[in-house]
Amino acid sequence: xxxxxxxxxxxxxxxxxxxxxxxxxxxxxxxxxxxxxxxxxxxxxxxxxxxxxxxxxxxxxxxxxxxxxxxxxxxxxxxxxxxxxxxxxxxxxxxxxx
Amino acid sequence: xxxxxxxxxxxxxxxxxxxxxxxxxxxxxxxxxxxxxxxxxxxxxxxxxxxxxxxxxxxxxxxxxxxxxxxxxxxxxxxxxxxxxxxxxxxxxxxxxxxxxxxxxxxxxxxxxxxxxxxxxxxxxxxxxxxxxxxxxxxxxxxxxxxxxxxxxxxxxxxxxxxxxxxxxxxxxxxxxxxxxxx
Numbered sequence: 001x002x003x004x005x006x007x008x009x010x011x012x013x014x015x016x017x018x019x020x021x022x023x024x025x026x027x028x029x030x031x032x033x034x035x036x037x038x039x040x041x042x043x044x045x046x047x048x049x050x051x052x053x054x055x056x057x058x059x060x061x062x063x064x065x066x067x068x069x070x071x072x073x074x075x076x077x078x079x080x081x082x083x084x085x086x087x088x089x090x091x092x093x094x095x096x097x098x
Numbered sequence: 099x100x101x102x103x104x105x106x107x108x109x110x111x112x113x114x115x116x117x118x119x120x121x122x123x124x125x126x127x128x129x130x131x132x133x134x135x136x137x138x139x140x141x142x143x144x145x146x147x148x149x150x151x152x153x154x155x156x157x158x159x160x161x162x163x164x165x166x167x168x169x170x171x172x173x174x175x176x177x178x179x180x181x182x183x184x185x186x187x188x189x190x191x192x193x194x195x196x197x198x199x200x201x202x203x204x205x206x207x208x209x210x211x212x213x214x215x216x217x218x219x220x221x222x223x224x225x226x227x228x229x230x231x232x233x234x235x236x237x238x239x240x241x242x243x244x245x246x247x248x249x250x251x252x253x254x255x256x257x258x259x260x261x262x263x264x265x266x267x268x269x270x271x272x273x274x275x276x277x278x279x280x281x
Contacts, residue, residue: 036118
């Protein structure tokens with residue numbers, strides 16, 4: 001249970017929740033992620049870059065039918081950080097202000 | 099941080115998780131739409147005693163499989179999840195079982211082919227619902243298995259029209275899921 005300044009931002013929190021909800025080792029293509037979360041390309045890119053820098057996400061380039069694709073995957077470190085942050089929020093909700 | 103803020107942030111978490119859970123809904127909806135239409139047309143022709151029913155079933159089944167696998171590959175082009183992989187394997191197994199029944203062909207007793215295929219479809223639907231945590235799909239699979247057996251045994255006269263009706267319901271539910279997923 002630990003507060004995480006990076007994940008705390010609402011859009012990044014929703015992004016992490018979406019990726020965690022897809023299950024372990026799930027990978028989602030950039031365009032599909034943008035549609036799923038109703039984000040603009042620039043907005044999503046900025047959040048992904050910050051989370052990748054922290055090691056919470058892995059961004060992989062690849063090809064599908066010869067078209068370049070960018071895949072996003074939650075890392076083990078990201079999953080742990082997300083779980084700890086959610087536990088912190090739940091504890092706060094039960095316990096009181098901090 | 100205040101409790102109100104934590105509550106709002108946890109709402110964001112639930113929203114993200116809900117969207118993740120619904121990610122494969124358009125795929126499941128697409129399968130329901132395809133196979134509901136196949137049932138509606140196939141059993142509809144049987145109900146109308148059309149001479150085209152036999153060849154139409156063969157053509158519809160092939161088209162249904164091609165469309166289903168095409169849909170699966172399309173989804174895999176932008177999303178790869180453990181439940182998606184399990185769903186793909188499940189429906190590939192269904193395709194293999196269907197092929198085995200086609201190979202058994204004439205050696206099956208009258209009506210046994212339909213009974214067996216519909217039990218397999220019901221089971222695949224049940225398992226899809228379990229994999230995607232979608233209780234309505236699980237319930238629909240159970241209802242199809244039971245209705246299939248009961249109609250076959252006790253009400254063979256309405257077997258075909260009842261399954262055509264089930265196809266219509268499935269196609270409608272599938273269309274609703276696909277449209278919701280596209281919003």
